[in-house]
Amino acid sequence: xxNAPTAANTGQTNLTDxxxxxxxxxxxxxxTNARSAAAILxxxxxxxxxxxxxxxxxxxxxxxxxxxxxxxxxxxxxxxxGLSGPMLDRLKLDPVRIAAxxxxxxxxxxxxxxxxxxxAEWDRPNGLSISRVRVPLxxxxxxxxxxxxxxxxxxxxxxxxxxxxxxxxxxxxIHSSRAIHHCLVQGLTAAGLPETAIQxxxxxxxxxxxxxxxxPDLIDIIVPRGGKGLIERVQNESKIPVISHLDGxxxxxxxxxxxxxxxxxxxLNSKMRRPGICGATETLLVDAxxxxxxxxxxxxxxxxxxCEVRGDATTQNMDARVTAATEEDWKTEYLDAIISVRVVxxxxxxxxxxxEHGSQHTDTIVTEDGETAAxxxxxxxxxxxxxxxxxQFADGGxxxxxxxxxxxxxxxxxxxxxxxxxxTTFKYVVQGNGQTRP
Numbered sequence: 001x002x003n004a005p006t007a008a009n010t011g012q013t014n015l016t017d018x019x020x021x022x023x024x025x026x027x028x029x030x031x032t033n034a035r036s037a038a039a040i041l042x043x044x045x046x047x048x049x050x051x052x053x054x055x056x057x058x059x060x061x062x063x064x065x066x067x068x069x070x071x072x073x074x075x076x077x078x079x080x081x082g083l084s085g086p087m088l089d090r091l092k093l094d095p096v097r098i099a100a101x102x103x104x105x106x107x108x109x110x111x112x113x114x115x116x117x118x119x120a121e122w123d124r125p126n127g128l129s130i131s132r133v134r135v136p137l138x139x140x141x142x143x144x145x146x147x148x149x150x151x152x153x154x155x156x157x158x159x160x161x162x163x164x165x166x167x168x169x170x171x172x173x174i175h176s177s178r179a180i181h182h183c184l185v186q187g188l189t190a191a192g193l194p195e196t197a198i199q200x201x202x203x204x205x206x207x208x209x210x211x212x213x214x215x216p217d218l219i220d221i222i223v224p225r226g227g228k229g230l231i232e233r234v235q236n237e238s239k240i241p242v243i244s245h246l247d248g249x250x251x252x253x254x255x256x257x258x259x260x261x262x263x264x265x266x267x268l269n270s271k272m273r274r275p276g277i278c279g280a281t282e283t284l285l286v287d288a289x290x291x292x293x294x295x296x297x298x299x300x301x302x303x304x305x306x307c308e309v310r311g312d313a314t315t316q317n318m319d320a321r322v323t324a325a326t327e328e329d330w331k332t333e334y335l336d337a338i339i340s341v342r343v344v345x346x347x348x349x350x351x352x353x354x355x356e357h358g359s360q361h362t363d364t365i366v367t368e369d370g371e372t373a374a375x376x377x378x379x380x381x382x383x384x385x386x387x388x389x390x391x392q393f394a395d396g397g398x399x400x401x402x403x404x405x406x407x408x409x410x411x412x413x414x415x416x417x418x419x420x421x422x423x424t425t426f427k428y429v430v431q432g433n434g435q436t437r438p
Contacts, residue, residue: 023203023205023207023208023211024207024211026202026203026208027201027208027211027212027215028211028215028218030166030196030199030201031139031166031212031215031218031219032218033194033196033199034139034164034165034166034196034197034199034218034219035138035139035164035218036194036196037164037193037194037196037197038136038138038139038162038163038164038197040193040194040197041136041159041162041163041164041193041197042115042135042136042162044115044116045193046113046115048191048192048193049109049113049159049160049162049191049193050109050110050113050160051109051187051190051191052159052184052187052188052190052191052193053105053106053108053109053156053159053160053187054105054106054109054187055186055187055190055191056105056152056155056156056183056184056186056187056188057101057102057103057105057106057109057187058102058187059182059183059184059186059187060098060099060101060102060105060152060180060183061098061099061102063179063182063183064095064098066179067093067098067176067179067180067183068093068094068095068098070175070176070178070179071091071092071093071148071175071176071179073175074091074148074172074173074174074175074176075088075091075092077172078091078172081172083172084276084335084336085276085336085337086274086275086276086335086336086337087146087276087335089274089276090146090147090276090277091146091147091148091172091173091176093148093149093176097149100149101149101152101153101180104149104152104153104156104397104402104403105152105156105187107397107402107403108156108157108160108402108403108420109156109160110402111160111401111402111420113160114134114160114161114162114420114421114423114424115134115135115136115161115162115424116133116134116135117133117134118131118132118133119131119132119133119134119426120132126435127432127433127435128430128431128432128435129430129431129432130428130429130430130431131428131429131431132426132427132428132429133426133427133428133429134421134424134425134426135162135424135425135426135427136161136162136163136423136424136425137161137163137220137221137423137424137425138163138164138219138220138221139163139164139165139166139218139219139220139221140158140163140164140165140166140219140220140221140222140223140423141165141166141168141212141213141219141221141222141223141240142154142158142165142166142167142168142222142223142224142225142405143168143209143212143222143223143224143225143226143230143234144167144168144169144170144224144225144226145169145170145172145173145225145226145227145230146170146172146173146226147173148169148173148176148177148180149180150169150177150225150405151167151169151173151176151177151180151181151184151200152180152183152184152403153403153404153405154167154223154405155167155181155184155198156184156402156403157402157403157404157405157418157419157420157423158198158423159188159193159197159198160402160420161420161421161423161424162424163423164196164197164198164199165197165198165199166199166200166201166212166219167181167198167199167200167201168200168201168208168209168212169200169201170204170226171204174204177200178200181198181200184198185198209233209234210237213234213237213238213239213240214237214238214239214240215239215240216239216240219240220240220241221240221241221242221243222234222238222240222241222242222243223242223243223245223405223406223418224242224244224245225245225405225406226245228246228247228333231244231245231246241413243405243406243408243410243413243414243418243422244408244409244410245278245405245406245407245408245409245418246359246360246361246409246410247278247333247359247361247409248277248278248279248280248282248333248359248361248362248394248407249282249283249331249332249333249357249358249359249361250270250278250279250280250281250282250283250358250359250361250362250363250364250391250394251281251282251283251284251285251350251353251354251358251363251364251391252266252267252270252271252281252283252284252285252363252364252366252391253285253286253287253344253347253350253354253363253364253365253366253376254267254284254285254286254287254290254294254298254366254367255287255290255346255347255350255365255366255367255369255372255373255376256287256289256290256346256367256369257367257368257369257372258287258290258294258366258367258368259366259368260290260293260294260297262366262388263294263298263366264294264297264298264301266364266366266388266389266390267281267284267298267301267302267366268301268302268305269390269392270364270390270391270392271284271302271305271307271337271339272302272305272306272307272337273390273392274392275307275334275335275336275337275338276335276336277335277392278333278335278361278394278406278407279361279362279391279392279393279394279395279407280335280391280392281339281364281391282332282333282334282338282339282340283329283330283339283340283341283342283353283357284298284339284340284341284342285341285342285343285344285349285350285353285354286298286315286341286342286343286344287343287344287345287346287347287349287350288314288343288344288345288346288349289346291314291318291343295315295318295341295343296318296319298341299311299315299318299319299321299322299341300319302339303319303321305337306337307337307338307339308323308337308338308339309321309322309323309339309341310322310323310324310325310326310329310338310339310340310341311323311324311325311340311341311342312325312341312342312343314343315341315342315343322341325340325341325342330342330353330356330357331357333359347365347372347375347376350365350376351375351376351379351380354380354382355380355381358380358382359409360381360382360383360409361382361383361384361394361407361409362382362383362384362385362386362391362394362407363380363382363384363385363386363391364385364386364387364388364389364390364391365377365385365386365387365388366387366388367387367388373387373388382409383407383408383409383415383416384407384416384417394407394417395417396417396418396419399417399419401417401419401420402419402420403419404417404418404419405418405419405422405423406418408422413425
């Protein structure tokens with residue numbers, strides 16, 4: 001078994017949280033090293049990148065006990081700080097989740113290399129041949145909270161797409177993230193790639209985030225993944241383009257054409273499988289024409305599973321255990337075993353509610369009416385729209401992308417799960433034979 005990870009054996013500057021070291025100088029050194037590594041990764045080194053991912057997966061297996069010990073430190077501190085049950089679940093590692101991380105790394109290695117892919121090509125009448133070719137973004141800074149698996153996913157996705165990564169985990173997952181990063185470094189070393197291809201910020205000081213956001217000469221993209229406060233800070237302070245993962249205010253709409261058994265199963269999975277993830281449903285919308293038949297059963301299912309239900313007047317009249325929903329509830333990402341419920345007038349009412357209160361993340365309709373489903377999928381303006389499926393499928397791994405950096409709710413560059421292709425841009429390659437422009 002390998003020794004516990006330290007700054008010394010990961011090739012990074014040793015900076016403790018109480019050190020007087022100039023954080024700005026350390027962060028600039030990280031970014032400079034990342035820029036050099038990115039130049040190497042941009043070349044056609046598919047085999048080396050794949051080997052690094054697979055070797056890192058093996059290291060996760062070898063170091064499982066070290067990872068569990070590190071995670072226990074984070075969990076103890078989080079419990080002392082009073083984190084909620086779902087937030088503690090996001091933080092937790094166990095052998096099954098560690099194995100899942102390793103499998104994600106292998107799945108990423110098995111993906112086609114996007115770098116160098118020809119997206120389109122055509123010839124011009126003057127004999128010029130033009131192609132649009134995928135290239136890496138360059139250096140990506142990832143700022144995230146809570147979920148330590150993001151360390152593995154983000155590092156491997158950046159590597160596979162030819163980008164150098166600078167990882168800045170939250171303080172609540174710092175021990176776990178450092179242990180996982182050490183496994184990634186083992187993979188890089190085994191593949192003969194620079195350790196600086198995937199670096200982790202060696203301090204939890206918030207000043208490091210400020211430095212990360214203000215180096216557009218060295219960093220090309222910032223990807224924040226966390227709560228509203230983190231996202232807002234990054235968007236307000238960053239001098240670098242941002243791919244944002246915003247609130248997951250996801251909806252299940254049960255239409256009058258729904259199979260009620262299917263609707264109940266989809267709802268319960270969408271809300272309660274893992275309430276603390278961004279793809280968890282936060283609001284249930286029920287067609288008024290279906291409410292008397294299905295809503296009492298849905299409410300009972302949720303409450304029996306341990307979910308607090310907050311509803312409009314119609315929903316409260318269905319079950320005395322339902323508390324009154326406020327206007328704030330319709331735009332709240334609970335990340336907990338709480339759901340808001342509203343009865344609406346048909347698909348028009350559902351679409352209108354989602355347009356006003358949703359976060360353009362993931363929304364699903366449950367119905368056997370194909371025309372109604374088609375309208376919902378067409379008119380709901382979210383990154384992911386679904387028909388007869390749980391919102392918890394809003395995940396890059398479930399989409400066959402190996403893993404994801406997050407779900408982008410923006411419109412520019414990337415939307416929905418951000419995987420290896422979304423971490424590339426393109427350039428035009430023009431081939432001539434002496435042509436000059438008249």
